[in-house]
Amino acid sequence: MEEHFPMKKIMDDQGNLIDSSYANDIDEDLVKKLYYHMSRIRLFDRKAISLQRQGRIGTYPPFEGQEASQVGSALALDTDDWLFPTYRDHGAMLTFGSEMTRTFLYWNGRAEGCVPPEGKNIFPAAVPIATQIPHAVGAAWAEKRKGTKNIAIAYFGDGATSEGDFHEGLNFASVFQTPTILFNQNNGYAISVPIEKQMHSKTIAQKGLAYDIPSVRIDGNDVFAVYFETKKAVERARAGEGPSLIEAVTWRTGAHTTADDPSKYRPVGQGDNVVHPIERLENYMKNNDFWDETWIAKMEAELTQEVESALEAMEEYPPAKPEDLFDHVFTNPPSQLVEQKESYLDLIGRE
Amino acid sequence: MNVKMEKQSEQKQTTHQLTMVQAVSDAMKTMLEIDDTTLLLGEDIGKNGGVFRATEGLQELFGEDRVVDTPLSEAGIVGTAVGLAVNGFKPVVEMQFMGFVYPAYDQIMTHVSRLRMKTMGRFSVPMVIRTPYGAGIRAPEIHSDSAETIFTHMPGIKVVCPATPYDAKGLLIAAIEDPDPVIFMEPMRSYRAQREEVPTGKYTVEIGKGEKIQEGTDVTIIAWGAMVPVAMQAAKQAEERGMSCEVLDLKTLYPLDRDLIAESVQKTGRAVIVHEAHGTGGLGNDILSVINDTSFLYLRAPIERVTGFDVPVPFFALEEHYLPSPKRILQSIEKVVHF
Numbered sequence: 001m002e003e004h005f006p007m008k009k010i011m012d013d014q015g016n017l018i019d020s021s022y023a024n025d026i027d028e029d030l031v032k033k034l035y036y037h038m039s040r041i042r043l044f045d046r047k048a049i050s051l052q053r054q055g056r057i058g059t060y061p062p063f064e065g066q067e068a069s070q071v072g073s074a075l076a077l078d079t080d081d082w083l084f085p086t087y088r089d090h091g092a093m094l095t096f097g098s099e100m101t102r103t104f105l106y107w108n109g110r111a112e113g114c115v116p117p118e119g120k121n122i123f124p125a126a127v128p129i130a131t132q133i134p135h136a137v138g139a140a141w142a143e144k145r146k147g148t149k150n151i152a153i154a155y156f157g158d159g160a161t162s163e164g165d166f167h168e169g170l171n172f173a174s175v176f177q178t179p180t181i182l183f184n185q186n187n188g189y190a191i192s193v194p195i196e197k198q199m200h201s202k203t204i205a206q207k208g209l210a211y212d213i214p215s216v217r218i219d220g221n222d223v224f225a226v227y228f229e230t231k232k233a234v235e236r237a238r239a240g241e242g243p244s245l246i247e248a249v250t251w252r253t254g255a256h257t258t259a260d261d262p263s264k265y266r267p268v269g270q271g272d273n274v275v276h277p278i279e280r281l282e283n284y285m286k287n288n289d290f291w292d293e294t295w296i297a298k299m300e301a302e303l304t305q306e307v308e309s310a311l312e313a314m315e316e317y318p319p320a321k322p323e324d325l326f327d328h329v330f331t332n333p334p335s336q337l338v339e340q341k342e343s344y345l346d347l348i349g350r351e
Numbered sequence: 352m353n354v355k356m357e358k359q360s361e362q363k364q365t366t367h368q369l370t371m372v373q374a375v376s377d378a379m380k381t382m383l384e385i386d387d388t389t390l391l392l393g394e395d396i397g398k399n400g401g402v403f404r405a406t407e408g409l410q411e412l413f414g415e416d417r418v419v420d421t422p423l424s425e426a427g428i429v430g431t432a433v434g435l436a437v438n439g440f441k442p443v444v445e446m447q448f449m450g451f452v453y454p455a456y457d458q459i460m461t462h463v464s465r466l467r468m469k470t471m472g473r474f475s476v477p478m479v480i481r482t483p484y485g486a487g488i489r490a491p492e493i494h495s496d497s498a499e500t501i502f503t504h505m506p507g508i509k510v511v512c513p514a515t516p517y518d519a520k521g522l523l524i525a526a527i528e529d530p531d532p533v534i535f536m537e538p539m540r541s542y543r544a545q546r547e548e549v550p551t552g553k554y555t556v557e558i559g560k561g562e563k564i565q566e567g568t569d570v571t572i573i574a575w576g577a578m579v580p581v582a583m584q585a586a587k588q589a590e591e592r593g594m595s596c597e598v599l600d601l602k603t604l605y606p607l608d609r610d611l612i613a614e615s616v617q618k619t620g621r622a623v624i625v626h627e628a629h630g631t632g633g634l635g636n637d638i639l640s641v642i643n644d645t646s647f648l649y650l651r652a653p654i655e656r657v658t659g660f661d662v663p664v665p666f667f668a669l670e671e672h673y674l675p676s677p678k679r680i681l682q683s684i685e686k687v688v689h690f
Contacts, residue, residue, distance in 0.1 A: 082438070114470045123437075124469055128461045134427050135462070138434020145416065146439065164454070168427030175422055328468045329507050331475065331530040334559060334606030 005205040005217040007249060010224035013275040015283025026224060028290050034223050035285065036299055037075065038067040038278050041091035043303050044100060047311065048107060052258040056315070057107045061088045065221075065253035068277035069185045071095050072226025073153065073248070076234050082121040082143075082152035084136040088185075089125065089155040098122055100310035101317070110320060111328075121152075130160035133169030133182065140178040140237070151179040151237040153230075159190025161204050170245070174211035179237035181230065182213070182245040185220060187252040192265035208245035220248025221277040250277075322348065364550040372542040374516035374549050375405045375481070378523035379443060381553050383413045389527060390435065391418045392428055393445030393481075402447055403483055403542055425455040429480065433462050436476045443527060449484035449536065450496035450664075463532045464507035479526045479533050484512075485577045485627055486659075486674055487540035489667040496664050497628040502534045503605040503637065509558055510604040512536040514579035516547040518602055521556030529558060536604075538577035561608035563615060567597035569688050570621040573612065573638055575601040578625045578675060585680035594688050604634055612638060613645035620651035621687040625675050630658035652690035655683035 010019045017023060045064050052060045063070060070091035077083065083096050090103050097120045106113020106125070114124035121139070126132035136154035143150040160166050161184065173180045184204050188195050201207065208215030214236070218225045226248055233244035251274045255262050275283075285291040326333065326341035333341075369377060382389045391406060397420035400407030410418035421428050425446060432442035446452045452459075459480070467475045486495035502510045511526055511533055513519040519537065526533035564579070565586060574582040579600045586596035597615050601608060616622050622642055624635040635656040642654060657675045665673050 111469050111471050115473045121438075123474070124466075126462075128457055131430065131458060131461060134430025134458070135434040135437075138431035138436075139438045140434070141431060142435045142438035142440055152434070165426055165430060165457075168422075168424045169430065171422050171424060172427050172431050324471065328470075328472045329465075330467070330509075331472075336606050336609070 001202045001206045005203045005215070005247070008216060008218040008225050008229060009222050010228065011222055011280065011284055013280055013283075015280055015285070015287050017284075022224060022228060025228065031281070031285060031288075031290050032295070033075065034071060034227065035278070035281050037071040037095045038223065038281065039299065040303050040306070041071065041094055042067055042278060043307050044094060044103070045091065047307050048104070049254070049258060051104075051311070052107075057104065058109050059257050059259050060107050061257040062254040063088050063091050063252070065251045065274070065276065066185055066187060067091060068223035068281070069220040069226050069248040069250045072223040073155075073181075073183050073230040073246075076227055076230035077153060078150070080121065080148075080150045082123070082136065082139045082150065084123045084132040084139070084152060084154040085125050086129075086132065086155055086157065086160075087125040087127055088157065092155060093122055093125070096120075096122060100306065101313040104310055104314035105317060108314060110317070111324065112317070130156055130163035130165035130169070132156070133160070133165055134172060137169050137173045137176075137178050137180050137243075140173070140180040141176055144179055149238040151181060151234055153181040153183050155183050155185065157190060158184065158186040158188065158195050158204060159193065159198055160184075161207055162198055170208065170211045170213060170243075173243035174213055177240075177242035179240070180243040181233045181237060182208070182243060183230065184245065184247045186247055186249050189252060189256070189266070191256040191260065204247040205245060213243050213245050215245040215247070217247045217249065220250030221274065221280060223277060223281055364552055364554070366548040366550050368546045369516045369520075369549040370543045370546055371513070371516045371519045371537070372403055372405050374520040374547075375523055375537060376407060376409070377549065378520040378527070379406065380409060380412070382443075382524060382527045383409065383417060385553060386441065388439060389417070389441045389443060391443050391445065392421050392432055393419075394421060394423055394428075394447050396420060396445050401445060403539060405445070405481070405537075425451060426458050429455040429458040429463065432478050433458065433466070433476055436478045437466070437474045441477050441479075441527060443479045443481060446480060446482040448490070448494045448496070449482045449498050450493035452480070452482055452498065456501070459502070459508070460505055464505045467531065468507060475530055476532045477530050479523070479535050481523070481535045481537060483539040483542070484536045485538050485540055486664055486667070486670040487577065489670070490539075492666055495667070495670065497626070497659065499534075499536060499604050499628060500632055500634050503634055507532070509533045509606070510536065511558055511602065512538070512576040512604055513602060514538065514541060514576055514600050516545070516549050518556050520549055521554050522558065522602065524553055525555040525558050528555065533558070536576060540577050541580070544580065556602070559603050559606050559608060561599055561601040561603065561611045563597060563611065564600045565596065565598040567595040567619065569595045569619055570623060570684055571597045571599060571612075571615040571619045572623050572625060572680070572684070573599045573601060574625040575604065578627055581675060581677060582625050582680060585677040585684065588677055588681050589684045594684055596684065607637065607641055609641045609645060612641050616642050616646045617649040620649050623655045623657060623680060623683045623687060625657045625680055627659045627674055629661050630656055631661050633658050652687040655687050657683050
């Protein structure tokens with residue numbers, strides 16, 4: 001099956017363009033935009049790990065190593081599209097428009113972290129595996145029914161493809177030809193279980209065959225491959241040609257979350273030869289005279305400032321209100337719930 | 352029935368004689384006509400009109416885009432309906448039988464019920480999940496479950512269960528108009544058991560309100576859905592033996608109409624709670640808590656519960672033994688009255 005789904009690459013690890021048909025599509029603006037967002041989310045990710053270590057946020061699932069997959073795909077969307085992430089996709093969410101302060105708040109146990117900016121169609125990160133896939137199909141179906149050109153993208157990992165909701169979602173997308181991008185990040189492990197124990201299939205892309213969904217396997221650490229293949233899928237969806245499945249093969253550099261140690265389940269040295277996707281783009285920039293130390297320094301200073309300000313805003317955010325425990329469950333809360341709220345607030349003493 | 356006829360004349364609406372399943376269908380037809388965003392999704396609901404014909408003829412009237420035959424995929428149906436609901440539509444989903452809702456449990460528990468809270472109101476899920484429930488029609492295995500407490504225990508979702516054609520239509524329209532998710536349980540053994548005058552066009556019955564359907568003084572019998580006519584039979588037999596029963600039809604299982612329960616039990620001082628789901632973890636226990644919280648000092652006897660036994664709903668050869676019967680209810684009425 002692998003020969004039917006060869007891994008698509010546009011550039012190699014050394015940053016050389018191996019598919020010259022894209023030469024004209026890749027300009028300095030695009031490269032810098034990709035580099036900027038990948039650097040931005042890596043900085044966020046590393047900061048979040050360090051905050052968790054200091055006890056300033058809760059358990060955190062790092063995405064380092066997957067920056068190309070998340071940035072390349074999110075930048076291929078338009079502003080009114082829908083994004084359905086998992087808990088490891090805050091890189092894609094930040095790139096598509098989530099606020100960084102709220103992203104920190106989410107990892108500090110605050111529901112405010114699930115609220116996207118006004119007008120942005122970003123769903124809260126799905127924690128139950130694969131459950132967001134049917135949601136993305138439904139939201140895309142709604143767009144199709146309204147006659148818009150908007151599409152929805154669902155992110156999910158390799159383990160998710162073993163869940164029923166993955167198959168049910170793909171089948172609905174296929175039957176109703178919804179404008180949905182099914183974006184898989186195959187990072188090789190579902191917590192501790194390696195892909196070869198997850199499935200006997202050689203690829204994830206081939207699972208789209210059963211549903212007659214155009215499917216492609218790409219190098220998920222090649223940001224050009226991610227960006228252009230997602231664009232193609234997005235354009236097909238906008239043109240009314242239905243869903244697409246993208247398997248972006250990538251590598252999770254770190255742990256599943258800050259609560260586990262990958263050395264327990266990964267052989268020593270595994271992944272050592274993976275070139276970090278940001279380094280790879282850096283190589284490309286150097287090869288093509290886009291590497292501008294002044295620009296890099298300015299960008300890094302800006303990003304550091306942004307992350308520090310977002311962190312400061314998170315830590316200065318007004319404390320969570322006990323009322324919020326009760327107030328958002330129903331549009332019109334039943335009397336039982338109002339009584340529970342009032343008597344609890346009386347007990348703890350109102351502000 | 353007199354109260355209902357008055358309501359109708361106030362609204363100056365014409366009425367027609369409908370069974371409950373026809374009333375359910377009429378509610379959906381009414382909302383499909385009024386509101387373009389209403390969609391029906393389910394298995395076999397199109398050409399076939401649903402396994403109980405609740406959607407008979409609706410696809411012909413409103414098209415395949417609004418009355419959608421879906422794949423056989425309960426989690427897929429509810430999951431895609433979440434996406435439709437947050438993006439401007441009002442999906443009314445049919446789960447063919449309540450025993451078939453279990454594959455969709457994850458979607459309902461982890462998303463439908465809590466999306467509103469976790470996004471602080473930014474995304475809400477105005478969805479109705481209709482599901483025929485209950486035993487007593489000699490259906491195959493798994494087709495006869497009564498799983499209301501799975502959902503009454505799930506914060507963020509309302510649970511409704513009508514006992515009559517009039518309430519079925521009015522409550523279903525209220526459920527479709529509700530801004531939050533509603534589980535709508537339809538007692539399948541009552542689907543065609545009686546006809547009743549039902550107004551044409553739109554009207555609602557308030558979610559969260561039960562009704563005193565028989566006035567009495569000695570004991571309050573509390574029931575809903577398919578157990579309402581059974582409770583009424585028991586009440587009649589008790590009457591013949593000189594015991595006066597007040598009968599409450601709860602209609603909504605979450606949130607419970609605590610005022611109705613309290614008012615009645617404070618008057619009679621005795622209560623018999625009837626439901627066909629298993630006793631352990633059953634809704635009767637929550638009703639008992641309501642009585643405990645509101646009416647403890649009014650009680651003249653311990654409260655009785657008449658429920659399905661703590662066994663899986665059996666194959667139909669034994670279902671009459673599983674279900675609460677007038678005989679069992681009468682036994683409990685006598686027990687509390689002669690305590």
